[in-house]
Amino acid sequence: MGRAPCCDKASVKKGPWSPEEDRKLKEYIDENGTGGNWIALPHKAGLKRCGKSCRLRWLNYLRPNLKHGDFSDDEDRIICSLFATIGSRWSIIAAQLPGRTDNDIKNYWNTKLKKKLVHGLERYTAHSLSQRSSSTVSSSSSAAVAASPAEAAPIVPLQHLSSPHDYSHLIYSGGGGGYGASSMSTSLLSAAAAAAAGSRDREQQTLRTDAPCLVDSGGGGGGHGIYFDETCASAISGSSVVHGLGTGNFVFGGLQLLQAQALLLATSGAANQLDEPYSFAASCCYGEEAAAADG
DNA sequence: AAGCACTTCAACCGCCCGCAG
DNA sequence: ACTGCGGGCGGTTGAAGTGCT
Known part of the structure; x- marks a missing residue:
């Protein structure tokens, strides 16, 4: 019934x-x-x-004291910051913005902010690529760099993220999907492929980690994502950091953004390595990209 | 001016949770 | 402890508006 x-x-x-x-x-x-x-x-x-x-x-x-119209830069920042921290909890975000409704914020995020942020991340990846290519002397050296993270902490496609902060256990499956990253650097792609092959026979495994960084594939469709989050940034401790570029699914605050060029975190790393992409993207959102790119 | 594509946002849908009986 | 109900929420839809060719 x-x-x-x-x-x-x-x-x-x-x-x-x-x-x-x-x-x-x-x-x-x-x-x-x-x-x-x-x-x-x-x-x-x-x-x-x-x-x-x-x-x-x-x-x-209809209720009194509602704000209509454009969101201010401050409101943008608050929404971005909260979304990065708690995900799509619109009612909680709305509670921090007097006069705004959860529906307003949700619409604003979906139609504007998300695009701004994705654009910022694309600019970050381009920025990151250009910096890396200028510092890379030979392909063999980049292969060596890639080998190290794969050994230290294999790139694994996550199966499911039940909530933005539920990553004390990283569940990953070795399914055939993932790693369809066309723009991923060859060396990292090799490392990723090796890691994927290594886990392919395992139906499902649980990787316990103290580093709450996520690498995600949409499963079947390929792609990667990284979860940026202040907790990540503050809690991650680790040694080597190598990130590559993936085209596919990007997870931000628990929300999967499709077809975004995403940063792929190959292994756990220092806080600033997580902060950097988000800060760059955010700065692009607010017209500070020139300063960020130059800096 | 017409047609099409894209964007915006109000409103709906369906699920989950807490509470009362 | 169980069940049903209402409130609240996030995801999605589709009509209207806007811009482009």
């Missing part, structure tokens, strides 16, 4: 709210409050709407 619907779907109106409906809802709540019962409210207010629809309309549009 399924649960009863919250309202009679056949008799409620759906779609955009009319000014008349807005007026009725606002007047009713101004006079009576919500009464702690959204399901009963539309009937009392004389609205042919689902209670949940009323609640959403009130919270996202």
